[in-house]
Amino acid sequence: MSKIRVLVGTKKGAFILNADGTRKNWQISDPHFAGWEMYHLKGSAADPNRIYASQSSGWFGQIIQRSDDGGKTWNTPGSSVEELKSEQGFPKGESNKFVYEGEPGKHLWYDGTPHPWEFKRIWHIEPSLTDPDTAYAGAEDAAIFKTTDGGKTWRELPGLRQAKSQLWQPGAGGMAVHTILLDPKNEKRIYVAISAGGCFRTDEGGKNWKPITKGLKSPHELPDPEAEVGHCVHRIALHPSKPDVLFMQKHWDVLRSDNAGELWNEVSGNLPSDFGFPIDVNFNEPETIYVVPITSDSLHYPLEGKLRVYRRQTGGGEWEPLTRGLPQKDCYVNVLRDAMAVDQLDQSGIYFGTTGGQVYCSPDGGDSWSAIAEHLPPVYSVEMQTLP
Numbered sequence: 001m002s003k004i005r006v007l008v009g010t011k012k013g014a015f016i017l018n019a020d021g022t023r024k025n026w027q028i029s030d031p032h033f034a035g036w037e038m039y040h041l042k043g044s045a046a047d048p049n050r051i052y053a054s055q056s057s058g059w060f061g062q063i064i065q066r067s068d069d070g071g072k073t074w075n076t077p078g079s080s081v082e083e084l085k086s087e088q089g090f091p092k093g094e095s096n097k098f099v100y101e102g103e104p105g106k107h108l109w110y111d112g113t114p115h116p117w118e119f120k121r122i123w124h125i126e127p128s129l130t131d132p133d134t135a136y137a138g139a140e141d142a143a144i145f146k147t148t149d150g151g152k153t154w155r156e157l158p159g160l161r162q163a164k165s166q167l168w169q170p171g172a173g174g175m176a177v178h179t180i181l182l183d184p185k186n187e188k189r190i191y192v193a194i195s196a197g198g199c200f201r202t203d204e205g206g207k208n209w210k211p212i213t214k215g216l217k218s219p220h221e222l223p224d225p226e227a228e229v230g231h232c233v234h235r236i237a238l239h240p241s242k243p244d245v246l247f248m249q250k251h252w253d254v255l256r257s258d259n260a261g262e263l264w265n266e267v268s269g270n271l272p273s274d275f276g277f278p279i280d281v282n283f284n285e286p287e288t289i290y291v292v293p294i295t296s297d298s299l300h301y302p303l304e305g306k307l308r309v310y311r312r313q314t315g316g317g318e319w320e321p322l323t324r325g326l327p328q329k330d331c332y333v334n335v336l337r338d339a340m341a342v343d344q345l346d347q348s349g350i351y352f353g354t355t356g357g358q359v360y361c362s363p364d365g366g367d368s369w370s371a372i373a374e375h376l377p378p379v380y381s382v383e384m385q386t387l388p
Helices: 158-162
Strands: 003-010 013-020 037-043 051-057 061-067 106-108 114-116 121-127 135-140 143-147 176-182 190-195 198-202 233-239 242-250 254-257 276-281 289-293 309-312 319-322 340-342 350-353 359-362 370-373 379-387
Touching: 003 051, 003 350, 003 359, 013 037, 013 370, 037 379, 051 121, 061 121, 121 176, 143 158, 143 176, 158 198, 176 233, 190 233, 198 233, 242 276, 276 340, 350 379
Parallel strands: 037 121, 233 276, 340 379
Antiparallel strands: 003 013, 003 037, 003 379, 037 051, 051 061, 106 114, 121 135, 135 143, 135 176, 176 190, 190 198, 233 242, 242 254, 276 289, 289 309, 309 319, 340 350, 350 359, 359 370
């Protein structure tokens, strides 16, 4: 029977939840890196024992951690024994060096004034689908980095910032590459989403990038209806069997593209609000998608205090609220962009974490939910590993 590993990044540490294929009895690890902001953890599809983690602190900076035994032990790639014993109690090492390539340049700030690029943290790590030592990292200020030596060294793919980056602006949470998607059928095709820069694609392994925003409308942020960049994209998702079909949760609007992002069409339909952060696809049903609407861009909590996941299924144009097992009164949590994931069992499980510290699981595609962890720090990210 397959096993499930849930990787949870929180404001004050990382947690690993394990269960067998029944998804009934969960074991929760003690916090890893307790007290640190863990923006994202993700396991390698090429090696079930390999996990990368983004560890961040406003005081100590950014560190990449790596586990080669499923999260039992961790090391900082590129750090020496002396650095591991440094006075500060944390390793610096090569894995903490993220340097923008070439002339840094400037981008526009909220008020339109030029602002120099400044590295702050890694929001998202996306391991290669075929090589456990290769991974991509999405940074704030917005850039994409790549490692080919298991995280020891990272190098920027500077072509992304050549895609009109002077016009990108920070969203409320900062200006970051927060989503990276790898095309399983074309190793040179990569998608990224930037808040608030837009959505971009490379077909050359990261050398050159182009905006893929036709059909997006942002009248409140961008007066030019034909603007290629500057859209506040919250999350994009795809299914490995149909990598040309993309789904997007935007700052207002849920959208779909059937041609690798060349054109987007709105599918918000009957959602009570088309503002939210995460979006994901059922592993066994590539046309079934999930979102978590919240009240508005200023009120980051569920409408009417009712926590509802919405599902749009194959062949249907209507969204249905999924509420069984979720709080339907006095609930004012949020679900962040990287805090939803799906497993790969025969009946796909759906998972999400909240800013209130709960992690919910639905073993039946969203029909019913239960909390598999509670009272954690605010959840930043949830990722799945389906193990043999």
